[in-house]
């Protein structure tokens with residue numbers, strides 16, 4: 001079972017949209033997917049209620065302190081991919097999610113105020129044992145070069161950057177309102193294509209990366 005965590009220290013920078021978009025794309029690709037919502041304002045779980053299609057993907061809301069037993073339950077039920085959505089301003093929940101993750105996605109908007117929060121995110125990743133992590137420039141304006149400048153700024157800070165920029169497109173917003181993601185709401189649209197590209201990038205990192213420290217530690221624990 002692979003674990004993807006979506007974290008950030010700023011509200012509204014597309015964490016939930018990213019988590020759900022990747023979850024639905026993975027489900028459509030035939031994986032058994034569970035989304036774990038650690039946000040006390042449970043936007044992902046509410047989306048699941050609006051969606052009304054059980055287990056496609058499963059969405060489970062739980063406090064960060066329950067993360068590990070919930071992950072064990074998912075593993076026992078044969079889940080292929082868990083995606084953890086986290087609150088905007090809780091270092092504790094972000095650390096817990098990053099600690100167990102094989103990969104961490106860090107959506108940021110291409111604004112200085114967002115990019116500056118990445119310093120704090122770096123500390124969180126260090127505390128979590130430095131899992132593989134990539135910044136996703138999200139909600140980028142179609143006009144101008146801000147997203148290109150943001151990519152450069154984030155690289156200068158020492159982060160890996162996802163090659164896919166998620167532009168501000170109405171389909172993401174509209175899809176969420178009816179419990180869907182852009183790939184379902186507007187198939188073939190640019191919003192859908194960008195989400196599929198993000199999924200494909202995430203998938204390639206998750207499945208090409210050598211076993212993470214976390215997985216190795218888990219195996220060692222099971223052997224003991």
Ligand SMILES: Nc1ncnc2c1ncn2[C@@H]1O[C@H](COP(=O)(O)OP(=O)(O)OP(=O)(O)O)[C@@H](O)[C@H]1O
Nearest residue numbers: 011012013014015016017088139167168169172173
């Ligand atoms: N690429 C995008 N284009 C247009 N709208 C977007 C995009 N990404 C996210 N949104 C919208 O922006 C808003 C915030 O996104 P989202 O809820 O995913 O952020 P979040 O980081 O999870 O927020 P919070 O910190 O409150 O949990 C939502 O209304 C969502 O539909």
Ligand SMILES: [Mg+2]
Nearest residue numbers: 015016039043
């Ligand atoms: Mg959210």
